[in-house]
Amino acid sequence: MTVLRSNTRRLLLAAWIASGCTDGGGRGTSAAEGTGPDAGTTAGATSGTTIAATAGGDGTSGTTGGASQGGTGSSGSGGTQGADAGPEACPSVPTCDGPPPDPGAAEPWRHVTNELVVASGSPNHRIRDMFYLPGDPQWLIGKFTYGITDKDLKDEDVDVWVQRDCAGPWELLGTATTTTDGQMPPVEGVEDTGGRVYFQIPAAASLGLGRHRVHMVVKGDLSAVEGIVEVVGPGTPVFVTDVDGTLTTEENEEFTALLTGQTPDAHPFAAEALSILAAKGYRPFYLTARPEFLVERTREFVSERGFPPGVIHTTTTLTGATGDAAVLYKSDELFVLEGRDLLPRWAFGNTASDAEAYDVVGVEPLDARIFFQYSDTFGGRRIESYAELLDEFEQLPALCP
Missing domain, CATH: 3.40.50.1000 (HAD superfamily/HAD-like)
Structure with a gap:
């Protein structure tokens, strides 16, 4: 790999x-x-x-x-x-370099055609790091692609995990579905070019002050990527x-x-x-x-x-x-x-x-x-x-x- x-x-x-x-x-x-x-x-x-x-x-x-x-x-x-x-x-x-969560078993792809996307090459996923103030809407944004053409993985499920303060247990916040082109309006300046995850953390689960670790896992093949969110005061x-x-x-x-x-x-x-x-x-x-x-x-x-x-x-x-x-x-x-x-x-x-x-x-x-x-x-x-x-x-x- x-x-x-x-x-x-x-x-x-x-x-x-x-x-x-x-x-x-x-x-x-x-x-x-x-x-x-x-x-x-x-x-x-x-x-x-x-x-x-x-x-x-x-x-x-x-x-x-x-x-x-x-x-x-x-x-x-x-x-x-x-x-x-x-x-x-x-x-x-914190440096946020501890072990990742256990993703569980892989699940079947939602679309058989996406097996061709995955077969086009290795994953090149990425997460958009973010600064937020307390009270801001907290969006976790990812991009999921494969192969030499950076082919988007569209309409597939991705588990979204966070580790608060980069310590302690991992929390599974939910499952998002990667987008098709233009499905979502721009969020935090990131346009929807397809293959993206836009996951808004529910207010009841919002991240507090500090540095937090974000981990996203494609359920179809368990490929994963990480990023960070910094919640800081004005x-x-x-x-x-x-x-x-x-x-x-x-x-x-x-x-x-x-x-x-x-x-x-x-x-x-x-x-x-x-x-x-x-x-x-x-x-x-x-x-x-x-x-x-x-x-x-x-x-x-x-x-x-x-x-x-x-x-x-x-x-x-x-x-x-x-x-x-x-x-x-x-x-x-x-x-x-x-x-x-x-x-x-x-x-x-x-x-x-x-x-x-x-x-x-x-x-x-x-x-x-x-x-x-x-x-x-x-x-x-x-x-x-x-x-x-x-x-x-x-x-x-x-x-x-």
């Missing part, structure tokens, strides 16, 4: 390469990337419309978030933090980071790494720097313009290279995004967080599209926008090595819930 999954990913990569897609486009400023003020205005306007439809507009979250941080005060280049420094580190957030500190070239050692390293079955290397000290932020109470958000079929590869990179676990978002397309499309995708994602009073306090990138997205949504102060070996025309900070950040991050106050 491991070999089949690897071959499927490699062939899917061919479509990605043919589209010219990397994680947000190459370095440098060009007209194609839309780094001028007109492009920024367009992205912001489009994003605002999207957020009004999906985020629900929490009219009180800004005030609540400010109060929860105990006022604002300067903490140097780290931006606006709470006045009370608090402890040096926060209690660790104003919870978050950092956002791009992946390709920002954390990996080369912008296009995933191309060759996927073909050889290897995990890309990471920049020295990058994992250490981000782990310090996580220990200080900042929730990680890995925001990459990679295609959706690379969700699990991105999880493997984060885990194997020692980065702190957190919410991972790719695009929801087969080809990913570059240039203006990457700016729009990333700014839309960040506007959703802003609508929940979770706009990141720190932002990491390495390209013009990263820089423009962070500028469109207004990550402040400018010194908290950090770019690896890239000079940001909007005024963010350039670093040559993540080692430059270690002492600075160690001196930050802990912002524990």
